[in-house]
Amino acid sequence: MHIRTAVQADLKALAAVEAACFPPAEAADEASIARRLAVYPNHFWLLEDGDTLVSFVDGMVTDEPILRDEMYDNASLHNEQGAWQMIFGVNTIPAYRRRGCAGQLLERVAADARSQGRKGCVLTCKEALIHYYASFGYRCEGVSASTHGGVVWYDMRLTF
Known part of the structure; x- marks a missing residue:
């Protein structure tokens, strides 16, 4: 297995994996993924x-320390020189789960963000996954203001 960054030709595969990993209310649709790919592949x-x-894992970079719902669909908020690497999704197809793929x-995301001089990484997760992200050094900052998909999210931060 190997890790690489995306190119435009990956759009259909990314959308298919996203759809397999999240309920429709939470999953980014193909158009949203296309907007992201156009700005920060x-x-x-x-x-x-x-x-x-x-x-796959994806997300924009920003100076804002909190992941806001608007960031998911507004790729123009990306700031390549930003302090924080946001993580919008951690997606692994069902057949490959529990094999360390997401880990x-x-x-890799943390290593790249650190080498790019970022302050750290930020994500939101459901309560059941707090312990998982904590195992990578993320700290829970409490219930998020996010209403994405109509569920309760928790703010998680990895500070370098």
Whole structure:
């Protein structure tokens, strides 16, 4: 397996993995992913097994310390020189879960963000996953203001 950043030709595969990983109310649709890819393809980390996309992590960079719902669909908020790497989704297709795929990507994202001089990484997660992200050094900052998908999210931060 290998990790690389995205190119425009990955759009359909990214949309398919996203749809397989999140309920419709939470998943980014193809148009949203296309807008993100057009602005920050180098902030999509893809894990492939041969020619198969099995997992990916994506998110914009910003000076804002909190992930806001508007960021998911407004790619123009991306600031390549920003202090914080936002993580919008950690996606692994069902057949590859519990094999460390997401963990490999989370470690790579953190390493890249650190080498780019960022302050850290920010994500939101459901309560059941707080312990998972904590195992990578993320700290829970409480219930998020996010209403994305109509569920309760928790703000998580990895500070370098």
